[in-house]
Amino acid sequence: MIRPRGLRQVWGRLHVTARDLPFAVLLCVLAFVPSLRGSGTDIGAVAEQPYDVLAVVAIGLQALSLALRRLWPAVCLTLVAAGFVLDQLHGYHTVASTALPLALLSAGAHLERYRRTTVAVGSLAYALFVAELVRRGTGEPPAEFVSFYVAMCLLWGGGAWLRSTRIAEAERRHQVAEQTRAAERARIARELHDVVTHHVTAMVVQAEAARYLTAAPERLDEALTAVTDTGRRAVADLRHLLDLLNPDHGEGSRTPPVGRLLTLVEQTRRAGQPVEFTETGTPAASTGSADLVAYRVVQEALTNALKYAHGRATSVLVRHGERDITVEVGTDGPGTGPVTSPGGSGRGLAGLRERVDVLGGEFEAGPRPGGGFAVRARIPAGSRP
Numbered sequence: 001m002i003r004p005r006g007l008r009q010v011w012g013r014l015h016v017t018a019r020d021l022p023f024a025v026l027l028c029v030l031a032f033v034p035s036l037r038g039s040g041t042d043i044g045a046v047a048e049q050p051y052d053v054l055a056v057v058a059i060g061l062q063a064l065s066l067a068l069r070r071l072w073p074a075v076c077l078t079l080v081a082a083g084f085v086l087d088q089l090h091g092y093h094t095v096a097s098t099a100l101p102l103a104l105l106s107a108g109a110h111l112e113r114y115r116r117t118t119v120a121v122g123s124l125a126y127a128l129f130v131a132e133l134v135r136r137g138t139g140e141p142p143a144e145f146v147s148f149y150v151a152m153c154l155l156w157g158g159g160a161w162l163r164s165t166r167i168a169e170a171e172r173r174h175q176v177a178e179q180t181r182a183a184e185r186a187r188i189a190r191e192l193h194d195v196v197t198h199h200v201t202a203m204v205v206q207a208e209a210a211r212y213l214t215a216a217p218e219r220l221d222e223a224l225t226a227v228t229d230t231g232r233r234a235v236a237d238l239r240h241l242l243d244l245l246n247p248d249h250g251e252g253s254r255t256p257p258v259g260r261l262l263t264l265v266e267q268t269r270r271a272g273q274p275v276e277f278t279e280t281g282t283p284a285a286s287t288g289s290a291d292l293v294a295y296r297v298v299q300e301a302l303t304n305a306l307k308y309a310h311g312r313a314t315s316v317l318v319r320h321g322e323r324d325i326t327v328e329v330g331t332d333g334p335g336t337g338p339v340t341s342p343g344g345s346g347r348g349l350a351g352l353r354e355r356v357d358v359l360g361g362e363f364e365a366g367p368r369p370g371g372g373f374a375v376r377a378r379i380p381a382g383s384r385p
Helices: 004-013 016-030 053-068 073-089 095-110 115-135 142-213 217-243 260-270 290-308 347-358
Strands: 275-281 314-320 324-331 362-367 373-380
Touching: 016 053, 016 095, 053 073, 053 095, 073 095, 073 115, 095 142, 115 142, 142 217, 142 260, 142 290, 142 347, 217 260, 260 275, 260 290, 260 314, 290 314, 290 324, 290 347, 290 373, 347 362, 347 373
Parallel strands: 275 314
Antiparallel strands: 314 324, 324 373, 362 373
16 A cells, blocks of 8 residues: 555656646536536626637647646746637637636746747737727727736736746755755865874874984884874775765764774873873763764863973873763973974864854963963864864
8 A cells, every 4th residue: 555655656757747637637528518518717798608629729728738838848838828819819718717817827838938028928828819890890898808907917927936936946946956065075174184194293203203313213113103004094094084975974984983082092192202191981882973073172282282282291181071071181391392284274273163063162372471372162062064
């Protein structure tokens, strides 16, 4: 048994002409119902005539052409108008004549090109139609012709309003999609900045330090091993980041595995930076993206410590509360070591501030009163990106 939702899905997959055809056929059938004969539109007061071959043609042109009202609105309007003229000039007044308002409304809503030309040609055709009725001397007052024309104009205007509304909604959805894509690109750029900057900085520091260890092969081998390990971790992190672009990748994959903070600290220590690491409290059952942001705060702060305070004592404090995660990273002051590293662009701290603000947290970064630099962040747990 097909459920209503399944029927709607099947109906929505049909071609637009197939969806419009049932009503067109229904209107055509109703036009041949004996009790409904002569109950259609009557403009011109032409005496009613019995159905003949032309009546069948008029009914077909008016009713069946509605199947094309969205696919080819101009063709539909032309055929319906031709059938309407036959209907009125011969006095059939069939129910199918109600197709003209529908054709006008659809043309106003779906016609994309030559809209002004269509209005001009339609108005001229109506003037010729009225002139023929007047020539036949039907006695219809001019006010009836004017009011009918005004009604047809209102129907066209209604269709034009529907079209403008549809275009505005499509534009709004397009803007939302563009904003979403821009936000996603910005998020990926921040992730790439955090991953690449930290690991590359650590590798540069380790490689520069290895220059001074040529006289100690054991320490040189250890330094080169650290560079290799850092490169492998960089590749692993980049793979993890690229996995996030896969729509089938789970939400939980965005949070770094347990123990990654300690690994990050150990990596920084191997690059020659003395780091004191303290982690207190128990992580909340559901932290949303808070764990990831906390990890990025520590990562960026340690990267800056390697760049601008190499060799200086650095402290990392991470406190897990019931409702938030607090991160504090501080260095004692600028380093004096010979290591050179890539200069900063300022994007790291600005990106962190934006991330924390999005989650409703607090972020501070600046010089310490007694010297050095400190980064502090409070990140609400259970937040979503």
